[in-house]
Amino acid sequence: MMIPGFYPVFKRDMTRHFRFKDQLFTSMLHPVLWLVLFGFAMAGTFERLLQASVPPAGLVVVNYLTFMCPGMIAATIMFANLYGGFSVLFDKNWGILREILASPMPRRDLIIGIILSAITKSLIQTVIIIVLGMILGVSTFAGQSPLGIIISIAGIILFIGAFSAAVLCVSLYMAFTTSSPEGYQGITTILSMPLFFASNSLYPGEGLPPGIKELALINPLTHLTNGLRFFTIGDHFTALGLAFSYTPVEIAISFLYLVCLALILFWVTLRTINRAIIT
Numbered sequence: 001m002m003i004p005g006f007y008p009v010f011k012r013d014m015t016r017h018f019r020f021k022d023q024l025f026t027s028m029l030h031p032v033l034w035l036v037l038f039g040f041a042m043a044g045t046f047e048r049l050l051q052a053s054v055p056p057a058g059l060v061v062v063n064y065l066t067f068m069c070p071g072m073i074a075a076t077i078m079f080a081n082l083y084g085g086f087s088v089l090f091d092k093n094w095g096i097l098r099e100i101l102a103s104p105m106p107r108r109d110l111i112i113g114i115i116l117s118a119i120t121k122s123l124i125q126t127v128i129i130i131v132l133g134m135i136l137g138v139s140t141f142a143g144q145s146p147l148g149i150i151i152s153i154a155g156i157i158l159f160i161g162a163f164s165a166a167v168l169c170v171s172l173y174m175a176f177t178t179s180s181p182e183g184y185q186g187i188t189t190i191l192s193m194p195l196f197f198a199s200n201s202l203y204p205g206e207g208l209p210p211g212i213k214e215l216a217l218i219n220p221l222t223h224l225t226n227g228l229r230f231f232t233i234g235d236h237f238t239a240l241g242l243a244f245s246y247t248p249v250e251i252a253i254s255f256l257y258l259v260c261l262a263l264i265l266f267w268v269t270l271r272t273i274n275r276a277i278i279t
Contacts, residue, residue: 005105009113010120013087017121031076031129035136039065039072042202059238062139067239069133069140070228071201074163074221076129077122078195081164082188084118085171089184092175107273111172111266118168119161126160130232140232152231155251159227162258166220169265176272201225204242220261223254 042064091097101107134140141149170191178184198212199205199221208216216222230246237244 005109006113006116009100009105009110010116013114013117014120016087017117030080031072031125032132034072034076035069035129035132039068039136042068059236059243060142060234062233062237062239063137064240065133065137066139066233067229068202069129069138070232071199071225073126073129073228074199074224075196075201076125077160077164077224078167078221079192080122080125081118081167082171082192084114084168085173085175086181086184088114088172088175089178089181093179101273101276108270110273111169111269114172115165115168119164122160122164123157126156143234155231156228159224159231159255159258162255162262163220163224166258166262166265169262169269173265173269173272176269176276195219195221199225204240204244206242220258223257226254227251 088097091100100110130138130140141152144152171188174184174187178187194215198208198215199219200208200216201221205213205216205222226246229244230251235246235248
């Protein structure tokens with residue numbers, strides 16, 4: 001039985017991830033710190049500011065930590081995958097990538113293997129945040145039947161897979177078009193800040209200023225956050241004194257948006273890699 005070309009790439013990336021204990025530790029500690037430190041700090045702030053507000057009647061009331069948890073998952077995945085191409089930049093600068101590209105393996109398998117590795121690592125981080133969040137009082141999958149929980153988990157995996165693939169393709173494109181780690185990190189910082197703050201991951205999108213609010217509508221991080229909130233909290237709930245409602249059609253559109261974005265970025269990255277000459 002012939003082994004697919006992307007499998008050795010996937011296995012190598014996952015082996016490297018688990019072998020370097022410091023990298024493994026920090027990748028798991030990062031979402032924990034975000035959820036514990038930032039989550040509790042912001043939860044206290046919002047509760048003081050909105051303690052006099054009356055939530056809409058007839059809806060499930062969730063606290064800010066529950067509202068923020070899906071956004072924290074989305075942000076953690078975004079930051080992790082934006083730096084996912086750093087190992088490829090390292091391979092390129094040390095001559096390892098030249099040997100990989102000279103092999104008979106199709107170059108698309110390099111992208112596919114790293115994408116599968118990125119999705120796997122993103123799902124591990126998601127499990128860590130959800131489990132820790134439930135310990136801290138986050139209400140996840142509340143009121144859902146066992147079948148509903150299974151469907152929600154499948155939806156979470158699909159959303160995370162599409163988003164991780166899109167962001168990882170951007171990261172790989174930067175790895176192939178930049179020549180230094182400093183340049184790579186600079187571009188990553190420029191991309192991450194607008195994506196993070198012009199989204200609804202930490203606060204409702206309705207409160208964003210005009211212009212930024214429109215930008216949030218096309219922000220892939222917003223669409224991932226919407227999907228995660230739909231599957232982990234529900235389609236109708238209230239938080240921060242505001243009512244939130246998601247329909248299956250809206251969630252399907254968000255998923256298709258992420259899939260289309262991932263396919264476009266995959267094509268752009270593949271063209272870049274096919275034209276690359278590594279000396």
